[in-house]
Amino acid sequence: MSREGFSISLASPYAPGMDGIQKFGIALFVVALLFTVIGLFGPAANDPELFFYLGFIGSVVGLSIYTVRTYLNRPAGVQNNHIFTSSLTNRGLWGWALGIFLTGFYVALYWGSDEMWNGSPLVLLFNPLSQGLFNHPPDRWFLYSFIYTVSILIMGVRAILKYRHSNYQIVRTCSIMFFQLGFAFLIPQFLKSMSQPEYYFSYFWPLDYARLFPSTVDGMLSGGTIGIWMLIISAILTFIATPILTYFFGKRWYCSWVCGCGGLANTAGDPFRQLSDKSIKAWKIERWMIHSVLVFITVLTILLWVNSFLEGGIFGSISHALTKVYAFLIGQAFAGVVGVGFYPLLGTRVWCRFGCPMAAYLGLLQKYFSRFRITTNGGQCISCGNCSTYCEMGIDVQAYAQRGENIVRASCVGCGICSTVCPRGVLNLENGSTHTDRENANPITFGNDGIGLRKGI
Amino acid sequence: MTAQKHIIIIGNGIAGITAARHIRKRSDHHITVISAETDHFFSRTALMYIYMGHMKYEHTKPYEDWFWDKNSIILKRAYVSKVETNSNSILLDSGERLTYDELIIATGSVSNKFGWTGQDLKGVQGLYNYQDLESMEADTKGIERAVVVGGGLIGIEMVEMLLSRQIPVTFLVREASFWDNVLPKEESEIINRHIRSHHVDLRLKTDLKEILSDEKGTARAVLTGDGEEIACQFVGLAVGVHPNISFLKDSGIETDKGILVNEKLQTNFSNIYALGDCAQLRQPREARRAIEAVWYTGKMMGETVAATICGNQTDYNPGIWFNSxxxxxxxxxTYGYVSAQLKEGEESLYWESKDGVRSIRIVFQSATKSVVGFNAFGIRLRHKVCEQWIKTGTSVDEVVSSLKKANFNPEFFKKFEKEVIF
Structure with missing residues (x-):
């Protein structure tokens, strides 16, 4: 078919036209964005209020109006028309352009110099907000945190509208937005403004890899009562709450209800979820990579503690060099640059699937000790492939569904989209009453009574 | 261990491919699958999603391309022009001849055309195979209106496909209500309303009289039975399918509408079997039809014939009917047996949500109160539970009071069992 390849059209040629309200939203977005960009060449540094409110807020409002209207114009139901005929969502020209832009932003964010960022109009743009709410001047990390949160909120509203035929998606997306706004933005910023450690309750070891490093622990212990409490909470979250919650609900309680990485993937990244690689080869690579990262950070953390007890002794230089390697390779290059920058090219959960040590830890718990499974509805699967196509973790869901087999996979984050897009009502996320009844290999189609291989109901 | 045989399967749809996979699981026989349609097995039920941009062709292949080679299933792209039963061989359109020990015919269906004037014009087609998708892609570019004929499953799929491209659609349905030879009145009306809510020009009790041509031999309008002319540049004919068996003429294989098979899915030749859409059971089981052109039966027939060919003689017994x-x-x-009109001695309970887009119907026998069938619209019911209730003849009262067990809706959905009042 002739629809392959590059197209310079942003939307699919088959998408519906825009009505007046959508056009207004887009116009506002474009004008405000241009205004902001002009400001970034200098003027914003002199008058950040003007450019923040008219420019930044204006473009956010414009985009929101467009998005809300677009989805409300359509009846509730699966909204995947034109995804593979549109340049942005099918690795076309626009997809590549966005990927390169995002990657460039992350490179500048992580490895740009302080001179480059401090006093730059882009950071100063957020001065009114940062000073007004938190009484401290913005830096690049404030900028990043704020844009990240706004992305999750706007695109969260979009996800709610897009998936409004599914209450699971509505509730889950609200949870993501709540945790991002409260636990990953407001609380840490307020703590900082009160001269307390900028503490993120929704991240803990091993995702926040330095959380249990000796240096961090020492820092908390010296931070008085609050610091000690934060340390205790961190340890409880990692070693007690995580196994218990995962036993009852699967890893989804964290990966697709709380975590900000998952939150961004399921909101801002939702248009790109279908780009994940579904091949068995990718699954093999995934298992090697993600578990290697978990081993790496576990060994590194232990090394640092041994080193700390030996007061620098034999592991001193090695463990510090390894910490730097981990921070650069995993913490920045993988989680940030590739993890988000490559959304439009490799799909949304590249970091969660191939790199995140927290996901690896949760995955092992889910695979071997959890009541969670995705059940398949008897013989109803028609192997259409929608579930696998829209699985952001690259799980070939259909391979299980067409055998009537439960899906018990370490990587499944329980986003529930497979169930949401299934046209025949086959898939369902369920927490059983035990973890021992999940595997149900079923070689013969349910209902085929001629063949005696069926197991009991 | 039985001796190795060469098994040729004609057709790479769900029936033929299921047979191939299960024969491979059970034996070391040589397996050759022949298809004129595509190189690899793909899910024909997903054709519509390719057109609508939900997926690409590659996403509709349930197995990666290396799978066939790894499992020693030879795939051959060719059209079988003849089956020569006296020499146990088939003739391909290339002139090549292949011999078999066992032959499985799973050639599916072809779309019906009822002799309308203009039915072979450009821009007039059914929707069954990959080539239909390609021609629909080509012939619906930039058009102003399409007409779809036939109020059934393929018809409404074609309507949805065309709507996804912002093409206005007139939908001609001969019957008084959508798919009313299968759906009871209330369910059928849910769908009538839903079709209209998508701004489709739904014409009930309207049939096609002829298709008019422009000077280039492309459809330019349809003429309805009422004599109305509706301008359009594409006509979808979705008036059912019939078995694809024309190549079997003079082969000696007994056919009626489809290829006649016994309970082992065997034709009048003991080493030739027929499966799926193209097979017609000589003696269908009670409440079942002789030809059932649905995905699930094709799959079950494939599993059954594989058992038989590998030495475990098995009757085709598809159990309790289900579909979706x-x-x-x-x-x-749907689970079990819900007919458009209640059969004698049957009663039904029917509930519909206030917004008229969700419903449940439970059919039961008046005398024994045993449930015989379920219809669910906008609600997911658990196959295993419904089947068990039907199999054991559970009473309708018990089913109603324990409806919760059959709820397969996702978490946080409104619990319909609390709403449902019969």
Whole structure:
């Protein structure tokens, strides 16, 4: 078919036209964005209020109006028309352009110099907000945190509208937005403004890899009562709450209800979820990579503690060099640059699937000790492939569904989209009453009574 | 261990491919699968999603391309022009001849055309195979209106496909209500309303008289039975399918509408079997039809014939009927036996949500109160539970009071069992 390849059209040629309200939203977005960009060449540094409110807020409002209207114009139901005929969502020209832009932003964010960022109009743009709410001047990390949160909120509203035929998606997306706004933005910023450690309750070891490093622990212990409490909470979250919650609900309680990485993937990244690689080869690579990262950070953390007890002794230089390697390779290059920058090219959960040590830890718990499974509805699967196509973790869901087999996979984050897009009502996320009844290999189609291989109901 | 045989399977749809996979699981026989349609097995039920941009062709292949080679299933792209039963061989359109020990015919269906004037014009087609998708792609570019003929599953799929491209659609349905030879009145009306809510020009009790041509031999309008002319540049003919068996003429294989098979899915030749859409059971089981052109039966027949060919003689017994579909945004599931009109001695309970897009029907026998069938619209019911209730003849009262057990809706959905009042 002739629809392959590059197209310079942003939307699919088959998408519906825009009505007046959508056009207004887009116009506002474009004008405000241009205004902001002009400001970034200098003027914003002199008058950040003007450019923040008219420019930044204006473009956010414009985009929101467009998005809300677009989805409300359509009846509730699966909204995947034109995804593979549109340049942005099918690795076309626009997809590549966005990927390169995002990657460039992350490179500048992580490895740009302080001179480059401090006093730059882009950071100063957020001065009114940062000073007004938190009484401290913005830096690049404030900028990043704020844009990240706004992305999750706007695109969260979009996800709610897009998936409004599914209450699971509505509730889950609200949870993501709540945790991002409260636990990953407001609380840490307020703590900082009160001269307390900028503490993120929704991240803990091993995702926040330095959380249990000796240096961090020492820092908390010296931070008085609050610091000690934060340390205790961190340890409880990692070693007690995580196994218990995962036993009852699967890893989804964290990966697709709380975590900000998952939150961004399921909101801002939702248009790109279908780009994940579904091949068995990718699954093999995934298992090697993600578990290697978990081993790496576990060994590194232990090394640092041994080193700390030996007061620098034999592991001193090695463990510090390894910490730097981990921070650069995993913490920045993988989680940030590739993890988000490559959304439009490799799909949304590249970091969660191939790199995140927290996901690896949760995955092992889910695979071997959890009541969670995705059940398949008897013989109803028609192997259409929608579930696998829209699985952001690259799980070939259909391979299980067409055998009537439960899906018990370490990587499944329980986003529930497979169930949401299934046209025949086959898939369902369920927490059983035990973890021992999940595997149900079923070689013969349910209902085929001629063949005696069926197991009991 | 039985001796190795060469098994040729004609057709790479769900029936033929299921047979191939299960023969491979059970034996070391040589397996050759021949298809004129595509190189690899893909899910024909997903054709519509390719057109609508939900997926690409590659996403509709349930197995990666290396799978066949790894499992020693030879795939051959060719059209079988003849089966020569006296020499146990088939003739390909290339002139090549292949011999078999066992032959499985799973050639599916072809779309019906009822001799209308203009039915072979450019821009007039059914929707069954990959080539239909390609021609629909080509012939619906930039058109102003399409007409779809036939109020059934393929018809409504074609309507939904065309709507996804912003093409206005007139939908001609001969019957008084959508798919009313299968759906009871209330369910059928849910779908009528839903079709209209998508701004489709739905014409009930309207049939096609002829298709008019422009000077280039492309469809330019349809003429309805009422004599109305509706301008359009594409006509979808979705008036059913019939078995694809014309190549078997003079082969000696007994056919009626389809290829006649016994309970082992065997034709009048003991080493030739027929499966799926193209097979017609000489003696269908009670409450079942002789030809059932649905995905699930094709799959079950494939499993059954594999057992028989590998030495475990097995009768085809598809158990309790089930099916599903999706009518635009409304999912439909059915279990057991719900007919358009209640049969004698049957009663039914029917509930419909206030917004008229969800419903449940439970059919039961008046005398014994045993449930015989379920229809669900906009609600997901658990196959295993419904089947068990039907199999054991559970009373309708018990089913109603324990309806919760059959709820397969996702978490946080409104619990319909609390709403449902019969």
């Amino acid at each position: 579909a999706k009518f635009m945004d409304i999912e439909y599931q």
